[in-house]
Amino acid sequence: MKPVNGDGKPAYRRIQHSIQKRIQAGQLKPGDVVESERELAKIHGVSLMTARHALAELAREGMVERRHGAGTFVAPPKIHFNKLMSYTEQMASRGLAARSRIVSAETVSNEPEIAARLSLGTASPLIKVARVRQAGDEPFALETCYLPADEFPSFSTAALERGSLFSILEREYGTELAYADEEIDATGADESTAELLSIPHGSPILRMRQLIFSTSGKPTTYVVGLYRSGRHTLLIRRFR
Amino acid sequence: MKPVNGDGKPAYRRIQHSIQKRIQAGQLKPGDVVESERELAKIHGVSLMTARHALAELAREGMVERRHGAGTFVAPPKIHFNKLMSYTEQMASRGLAARSRIVSAETVSNEPEIAARLSLGTASPLIKVARVRQAGDEPFALETCYLPADEFPSFSTAALERGSLFSILEREYGTELAYADEEIDATGADESTAELLSIPHGSPILRMRQLIFSTSGKPTTYVVGLYRSGRHTLLIRRFR
DNA sequence: AAGTGGTCTAGACCACGGC
C-alpha cells in the first residue's frame, strides 16, 4: 500500500516547489492566502505532517508567513541584505550594466599574507587581478582579487572583460560559492589608489577585505576593495 | 490517556532546553554525540516525531549538527556574525568591560532628518545621547543615539552610566529589539569629532548609521557611530 | 548487521483568529 511518488524526491519538497513556482510565476502574490495544511494534504495525497513540513520549510525560507489561527500567506519579497553578490550582479539587480577596467592582471608569488589567508603555502602562485569599477565615467572603487593559480588553470583575463568573476568561477570551473567573511574599515588612499580613483592622496576610503569560501568550505578568493568616500555605502542587516 | 506535561511548554522545547543547558554547562562539548532520536523519545516519554522536532530545531539554530546515519553531535561554538549587539555586549563577549563616557545628553527637536528616519514628525522631540567609547584610555569611537522622547518617558541618563542602552530598552521599557539596518561608509573626521577621538582633523573614520527596529517592526533607535581608523574593524558574513 | 537520521502515515487534541 505504498503510494510510489513519481520521482525520488521527498513529497514535502514537491509540495514546496509547486507553491514556490506559483509565487515566482506571479499566480500567487504577496498577501495571498496559501492552501491550508489540510487542503494541501488532500490535494497531494499526503498526511497532515507532510503537508505541514512543506509549509514550515517555506516559512523558514521567508517565502510565506504563517499566522496561527488565520492561515498561511505569501510573504512580501525580501530585500536581499547580507547577500554575497558580485559587482556585476549588484548592478544588474538595479538594472544597470557593470562597467569596469582591468588595471593589472598577473600571477604573483610574493604575497605571503594573502596566500596564508587562502590556506596556501607562503610562496604559492596567485592570480592577481586589479579592476577599477566605474559609475558612468567616474571611477568609484578599486577591487583587487586573488585566486590560487593552481586551482584555476588557464585562467583567462579576457573572459573577465566580458563576464563577472563569479560567473567564471561558477560556470567555467564549477566552483560553487557559499559565503564570504568581510572585514571593513576606513583608511586613507595611498598614492596609486588616489590616482586610479581620481581623488586626493589621503582621502578617506572604505576598505573591504573579503575572503570568499566555496560550498566545500575552502577559501577560494580573496578580494580587497577600496571605495571612494561619498560614492558608496554598504548596507547590512543585523539580527538580534 | 493524555500524559500531562508538568508545565505549559511544548515537550519538544523542554527537550531542546535540557540539551542546550548541558552544552552551555560544558557537560557536552563540541564533537560529543547527543542522544539519538529514539533514546530521547524513551527518556522523555514522547514519540519519535517529537524528539526529532527538538533535535531539528537545535540543528537549525546551529547548536548541533546532524549526520545522516551517524548521529547528532554538538556543533563547535559559532562566531556571531551579523548579530545585533550593543557595545557592552560585544565587549562582554570578549571578556572585557565596556568603558564609555557620556559627552552630551539632551532632548532635541531640530533634527528633522533623523526624526523622519524614526518615522516621526519632523519636529518630534528626540532624546539624543553622545558617548565616547574607550579601549583602555584611548577613545576609539563616538556614538550618538537618538530615541523618540515620547516613547521613553523619564529616560534617565544616569542609568546609561551604569548599563547598556539595549538593556535599558529591554528591561525598563519592555522594548524587544529585532534587527537593525546599517549604512556603512568612510568619511573624514570633523573638528569636534577629531578632538573627541584625539585624532587629526580630516582623518579617515568609519561611519556606521544604524536604524534599530523592535520586534513590532517599529524603528526604535537611530545610532550614528564614528570609528577611528585602525582601531576598529567591522566583521560581516555574507551568504550566496 | 546494528544503529542512525530522513521521510511518512492517519489519525488526535489544543490554541487561536475571524466571522
Next chain:
DNA sequence: CCGTGGTCTAGACCACTTC
C-alpha cells in the same frame, strides 16, 4: 462557531554510516 496552525502519538520503511 469553524477553520487555521501548533503539538503530538505510535508506529512504519528507507538511506546512510559505522563496524
